[in-house]
Amino acid sequence: MKQINTDIVIVGAGLAGIYTALNIDSSIRVDIIVKEDLHDTNSRLAQGGIAGELEIEPKNLEAHINDTLKAGSYLNDELAVRVLVNEASININRLMEYNVKFDRDINGKVLLTKEGGHSTRRILHSGGDSTGKDIMFALKEECMRRENIHIHENTMAIDLISDNNVCYGVSCLNGNKNTIHFIANNTVLATGGIGNIYGSTTNSTSATADGIALAYRKDVKIEKMEFVQFHPTAFHNQHSKHRQKFLISEAVRGEGAHLLNSESVRFMEKYDERLELAPRDKVSQAIYREMYDTWTDHVYLDARHLDPTFLPKRFPTIFNHLKQEGYDIRTQLIPVSPVQHFNVGGVKTDIYGQTTMKNLFANGECASNGVHGANRLASNSLLECIVFGNRIAININSAKITPITHQFSFKEVETYNYNYIPMKNKLGRLMDEYVGIVRTEDGLKLAKVQIIDMENSLIKDPNNSKHYYEALNMIQTAHLIVDAALKRTESIGCHYRIN
Ligand SMILES: Cc1cc2nc3c(=O)[nH]c(=O)nc-3n(C[C@H](O)[C@H](O)[C@H](O)COP(=O)(O)OP(=O)(O)OC[C@H]3O[C@@H](n4cnc5c(N)ncnc54)[C@H](O)[C@@H]3O)c2cc1C
Numbered sequence: 001m002k003q004i005n006t007d008i009v010i011v012g013a014g015l016a017g018i019y020t021a022l023n024i025d026s027s028i029r030v031d032i033i034v035k036e037d038l039h040d041t042n043s044r045l046a047q048g049g050i051a052g053e054l055e056i057e058p059k060n061l062e063a064h065i066n067d068t069l070k071a072g073s074y075l076n077d078e079l080a081v082r083v084l085v086n087e088a089s090i091n092i093n094r095l096m097e098y099n100v101k102f103d104r105d106i107n108g109k110v111l112l113t114k115e116g117g118h119s120t121r122r123i124l125h126s127g128g129d130s131t132g133k134d135i136m137f138a139l140k141e142e143c144m145r146r147e148n149i150h151i152h153e154n155t156m157a158i159d160l161i162s163d164n165n166v167c168y169g170v171s172c173l174n175g176n177k178n179t180i181h182f183i184a185n186n187t188v189l190a191t192g193g194i195g196n197i198y199g200s201t202t203n204s205t206s207a208t209a210d211g212i213a214l215a216y217r218k219d220v221k222i223e224k225m226e227f228v229q230f231h232p233t234a235f236h237n238q239h240s241k242h243r244q245k246f247l248i249s250e251a252v253r254g255e256g257a258h259l260l261n262s263e264s265v266r267f268m269e270k271y272d273e274r275l276e277l278a279p280r281d282k283v284s285q286a287i288y289r290e291m292y293d294t295w296t297d298h299v300y301l302d303a304r305h306l307d308p309t310f311l312p313k314r315f316p317t318i319f320n321h322l323k324q325e326g327y328d329i330r331t332q333l334i335p336v337s338p339v340q341h342f343n344v345g346g347v348k349t350d351i352y353g354q355t356t357m358k359n360l361f362a363n364g365e366c367a368s369n370g371v372h373g374a375n376r377l378a379s380n381s382l383l384e385c386i387v388f389g390n391r392i393a394i395n396i397n398s399a400k401i402t403p404i405t406h407q408f409s410f411k412e413v414e415t416y417n418y419n420y421i422p423m424k425n426k427l428g429r430l431m432d433e434y435v436g437i438v439r440t441e442d443g444l445k446l447a448k449v450q451i452i453d454m455e456n457s458l459i460k461d462p463n464n465s466k467h468y469y470e471a472l473n474m475i476q477t478a479h480l481i482v483d484a485a486l487k488r489t490e491s492i493g494c495h496y497r498i499n
Contacts, residue, residue: 001410002180006031006150007401009169009184011157011211014041015132015385016364017190018139019091022098023393026148028401031182033155033172035191035466038140040206042192042365043382046132047249047317048115049125050095050386051379052088061085063119068380071117071279072373073493075224080370083351084380084387091386092124099138102126115250115378117279123379129249129315132382155180157210158469160187160218160360161408167360168406170214176466177415181408185401188392189215189347189355189362190385194228195243197474197481198340198436199428202231202247211366213473215347216480221356223368224345225477226484226495229376230437231341232259232283235334236298237325243428245339246321248301250378252329253277255314257303260333261290264300281375281494284338288437291337300333338437342381344372344494345484353392361392374493413464420471423454427478435478439485440499448482455479 006029010017013034021030034040053060064085069076096102102124103111112121126134143149152174159171161181169184191211195203216222233253234245253259253276261267271286272278278286287299303311308330312319315329322329347362349355349369355362364385371384430450434443455475458468491497 001412002178003183004031004180005183005404007184008186008188008396009033009182010188010190011170012190012192012364013038013151014043014190014192014364015135015139015382016192016367016389017188018136018143019386020188020190020363020389020392021149022139022142022146023390024148025397026146028148028397030149031152031184032149033152033157033170033182035156035206035210037153038151040204041136042204042207043385044132044136045202045204045247046382047129047247048251049113049123049131049379050092050382051118051123051377052092052383053085053122054089054092054110056089060120060122064122067117067119068371068377069373071375071377073375074373075493076373077370080351083391084371084383087387087390088383091390095135095138095386098142100126100135103128113251114254114277116253116274116277116283117377123251125251127316128313129251129317135382156466156469157191157214160214162218162357163406166358168404168408171410173464173466173469177464179410179464181410183404183408185404186359186361186396186399188353189360189366190364191366193365194343194477195340196424197427197431197478199243199425199432200234200245200339201243202234202245202339202341205244208470208474209343209477210470210473211362212346212480213476215355215357215360215362216476218357220360221348222346222480223348224484225480226488227344227372227374227493228340228435228481229280229342229344229494230284230338232280232287232338233301233336234339235322235325236337247341248318248334248336249315250280252301252303252315252318255310256306257301259283259287260300260302262294262296262299279375280341280378281496284437284494285496287338298335298337301336302333303329304331304333342376344368344374344376349388351391352395353388354395361395363388363392374495413462415464417465418463418467420467423471424474427451427454427474431478435482435485437496439495439497441486444482444486448479448486451475451479451482
């Protein structure tokens with residue numbers, strides 16, 4: 001057992017964690033802990049881009065605010081949305097100072113694209129469709145130059161260290177079973193998404209809902225868990241057994257691609273006047289309906305009418321991936337289906353990232369700061385990571401750091417080499433079947449009974465291993481989703497109940 005005393009511990013090295021760390025004063029020690037390696041993040045997978053108005057033009061800012069509120073079915077916290085939109089410019093400009101190179105035209109003007117739910121072109125991108133990868137590369141380089149930032153890979157947070165609703169850091173597993181306790185004045189949860197709870201997801205393998213479950217086990221408030229966003233267009237590979245599915249960015253539809261059903265008929269006009277650029281919940285629900293009515297498990301993305309020289313240049317990652325899978329997007333229909341993509345709810349915070357536990361902050365996909373309402377507007381999540389990361393840093397920079405005098409006692413638990421894979425697979429099947437795009441009371445209740453059964457068997461038999469904590473985090477978070485989905489009987493945003 002090892003103990004490290006620090007000023008700030010940040011759990012997670014995606015955009016939410018790294019950007020927060022970069023904005024902390026250089027006189028303050030920051031320890032970032034990462035479950036596996038630095039590459040395994042949802043941030044790195046982001047293709048479409050980052051939304052934000054660079055010019056402070058009130059009419060355009062209001063339009064971004066309105067699009068965000070509309071996509072969220074007005075369940076958003078309007079103050080949080082105003083913060084998100086108004087502070088976009090300063091933080092996106094800071095990304096550029098950190099050497100992120102957004103795509104520009106030959107005159108040096110930043111190129112902007114459009115995605116579902118956006119009324120204008122306001123999305124910056126990099127490398128065509130490798131925005132996340134390029135941002136994370138530049139920020140990692142910047143982190144390496146900072147002497148106050150210490151990164152610990154292969155270190156998984158398993159428990160918050162807390163007393164009387166005050167957070168004092170986090171206990172971790174280094175490798176599979178060696179325990180390290182980080183004692184810190186401030187702790188930031190930035191653990192990302194929940195995707196692996198489902199059988200099919202666009203998320204990275206690290207997205208197992210850890211931060212939400214850690215907070216839940218210490219009675220920190222969690223909210224809006226019924227709102228799980230499904231991306232309409234993941235590449236549908238019938239033969240792939242992997243949970244993680246390849247995403248085909250909404251920006252492809254933003255540039256004019258259409259959706260066709262199994263009869264090669266364009267169908268979105270039956271469902272929404274915004275057609276293929278309706279918000280994701282509407283498009284996913286429409287695809288679900290088409291698949292149901294035609295007894296198939298996919299529809300098609302059609303980009304054959306677009307300029308064939310434009311597609312490989314604008315979407316090199318997507319073009320090359322599909323080529324490897326045997327598809328040419330310039331000449332062939334691409335099979336696609338909706339899969340789990342984004343967690344809208346999470347650990348409740350205020351507009352400074354503060355959770356309901358003192359000295360505990362949350363940022364990024366694991367947090368619920370009110371910006372998304374009942375559904376996230378495309379490309380607002382990278383923005384959320386930087387705007388609220390900056391606010392958390394400002395908050396921490398201005399607070400006085402005092403030595404922690406509290407005494408802690410940590411207990412040892414036995415470790416077994418179980419992998420819990422059958423349990424994780426069973427959970428994925430249950431969530432896909434009963435807690436997916438379309439939900440019913442009977443289905444949710446059926447899932448709940450089995451989830452409680454799995455949860456009880458894990459709690460009865462504790463095991464100090466990475467696999468155990470992942471299974472426990474996934475199952476406890478699934479339980480939170482099912483309970484929230486049962487409670488909300490109306491259909492709104494990405495929560496769709498048919499009875
Ligand atoms: C395929 C794909 C495409 C996307 N495209 C876009 C887009 O174009 N625009 C947009 O705005 N958004 C997009 N999103 C969403 C966006 O990428 C994410 O919401 C955002 O990057 C989340 O950042 P994060 O830092 O919160 O989480 P992540 O980037 O996932 O980082 C989480 C970090 O936490 C670590 N971690 C997790 N659990 C633990 C633990 N127990 N202990 C220690 N470390 C832990 C992980 O290892 C990782 O380092 C996309 C998402 C996906 C999956």
